[in-house]
Amino acid sequence: MEESGTRAMKRRSEAGQSYIILAMLMIGMLAFSAMAIDGGMLYHEHRRAQNAADAAALAAAYAKIKGIPLGPPALEAAAENGYPNTSQACDPPGYDCILGVGENLAIQVTNPPRTGEYAGDPDYIHVQIQNQIETSFLHLVTNGGLSNAAEAVSRVWPSQNYTPGYAIFAATEHDCKGVWFTGTGDTYVAGGGIFSNSDAASGSCQSGVQSGGGNITVEPPDGIEVVGSFDMGGSGTVSPPPTEGVPQYRLRPMPIPDCSGLPDRGKLKINGAGTHTVEPGRYEQITVLANADVTLEPGMYCVYGNKGFTANGGSISGVDVMIYMQDGPFDLGGNTLVQLAAEQTPGDLVDPSDNDWKGMLLYVAPTNTDDVKITGTSSTTYTGTIYAPNSLVTLEGTSDTMGVNAQVIGEFVKTAGNAFLDISYDESKNYYLPPAIDLIK
Numbered sequence: 001m002e003e004s005g006t007r008a009m010k011r012r013s014e015a016g017q018s019y020i021i022l023a024m025l026m027i028g029m030l031a032f033s034a035m036a037i038d039g040g041m042l043y044h045e046h047r048r049a050q051n052a053a054d055a056a057a058l059a060a061a062y063a064k065i066k067g068i069p070l071g072p073p074a075l076e077a078a079a080e081n082g083y084p085n086t087s088q089a090c091d092p093p094g095y096d097c098i099l100g101v102g103e104n105l106a107i108q109v110t111n112p113p114r115t116g117e118y119a120g121d122p123d124y125i126h127v128q129i130q131n132q133i134e135t136s137f138l139h140l141v142t143n144g145g146l147s148n149a150a151e152a153v154s155r156v157w158p159s160q161n162y163t164p165g166y167a168i169f170a171a172t173e174h175d176c177k178g179v180w181f182t183g184t185g186d187t188y189v190a191g192g193g194i195f196s197n198s199d200a201a202s203g204s205c206q207s208g209v210q211s212g213g214g215n216i217t218v219e220p221p222d223g224i225e226v227v228g229s230f231d232m233g234g235s236g237t238v239s240p241p242p243t244e245g246v247p248q249y250r251l252r253p254m255p256i257p258d259c260s261g262l263p264d265r266g267k268l269k270i271n272g273a274g275t276h277t278v279e280p281g282r283y284e285q286i287t288v289l290a291n292a293d294v295t296l297e298p299g300m301y302c303v304y305g306n307k308g309f310t311a312n313g314g315s316i317s318g319v320d321v322m323i324y325m326q327d328g329p330f331d332l333g334g335n336t337l338v339q340l341a342a343e344q345t346p347g348d349l350v351d352p353s354d355n356d357w358k359g360m361l362l363y364v365a366p367t368n369t370d371d372v373k374i375t376g377t378s379s380t381t382y383t384g385t386i387y388a389p390n391s392l393v394t395l396e397g398t399s400d401t402m403g404v405n406a407q408v409i410g411e412f413v414k415t416a417g418n419a420f421l422d423i424s425y426d427e428s429k430n431y432y433l434p435p436a437i438d439l440i441k
Contacts, residue, residue, distance in 0.1 A: 049150035052081035057127045057154035061437035071098030074109045104132035153441040167192035167425035176205035182212040183416040192425030193222035201228035258353035259302035329370040338376040342384025359431035364388035385431040
């Protein structure tokens with residue numbers, strides 16, 4: 001009987017242990033279910049908050065471009081994305097901040113940002129959303145709901161010159177000879193500086209190089225700046241001395257010209273002396289020979305064939321024009337008198353995509369890597385921006401003086417020849433980028 005009782009007690013003990021294990025399993029299953037359900041809820045809520053923060057940051061950026069207070073549009077955008085709020089002062093208060101509050105919700109909009117990587121920069125707008133999420137199960141084992149946070153940063157790009165303050169700009173980031181001064185002719189730059197974006201800084205590969213006999217002078221207060229180093233190995237002088245090791249320049253995206261709607265005029269070959277007039281349009285090539293005197297009518301010229309736009313001798317003139325090199329080289333020859341000027345009136349040269357090309361004289365497509373030669377005889381002038389982001393741009397005069405009243409932007413920029421190269425930069429005569437916004441974070 002004693003043995004039988006012992007076995008019964010053992011069975012009751014094992015049964016009790018089973019109940020405990022079963023209870024623990026049920027608690028574990030409940031916890032996993034809670035994590036799955038509430039975790040999914042948290043993920044969904046975070047995505048919702050992030051979308052609202054992005055929308056608020058973009059709305060604030062658009063308001064800033066328009067010159068109106070940016071706080072109310074930002075809070076309104078957050079409300080439209082599921083976060084109703086009422087505006088009030090921040091803590092601490094300030095003109096740079098607006099706060100939107102709601103049930104278990106705080107939305108802070110700052111311009112400039114008060115914290116983070118872009119703190120103090122007025123071009124940036126910082127939106128932060130913080131709220132509490134009511135859970136289905138986790139509140140049974142935690143104190144209160146779950147915290148959720150999202151943030152977004154937008155940037156406002158004002159309307160500005162593409163590379164403000166620089167008459168010559170070499171865009172390459174790592175190659176040798178971003179700016180390269182050769183030849184025996186002097187180069188004089190007024191109204192803007194010279195910049196090489198290349199970080200090349202070894203003994204055999206440098207960001208800027210002066211290897212010719214001509215003198216290089218930049219009128220103060222501007223100068224020569226290079227991200228890497230500068231080699232003054234030529235016999236000419238360089239004034240002022242280049243500044244090395246400057247920060248690399250972040251270039252903004254450039255709009256792409258829209259040639260749709262222009263008539264396709266095919267190949268244009270002018271091979272006879274006399275006076276000729278050329279109309280705007282799309283051209284497979286433009287070739288001018290035999291000392292012809294050519295006038296470009298005002299408007300846009302889109303060259304799409306690999307023969308490009310070339311000339312030799314005579315003259316080429318045009319006012320209120322823009323030349324878009326989709327393919328092929330641009331070289332009007334050293335024996336040609338060139339007098340070309342970009343459109344200077346806003347709204348007069350606007351393409352079908354609503355891009356206003358005031359101030360843009362020569363635009364070389366980023367996919368076009370053919371060389372650009374800015375050449376001409378005495379009295380030659382180019383007025384307006386020359387933009388060739390993936391091309392070598394050579395400035396070369398073959399007579400007494402060549403005038404470039406332009407901003408020259410190339411992957412590489414080189415001076416050559418024996419003429420006096422007079423570069424005069426007037427920002428107002430060059431291309432201005434339209435206002436734009438970016439969602440940075």
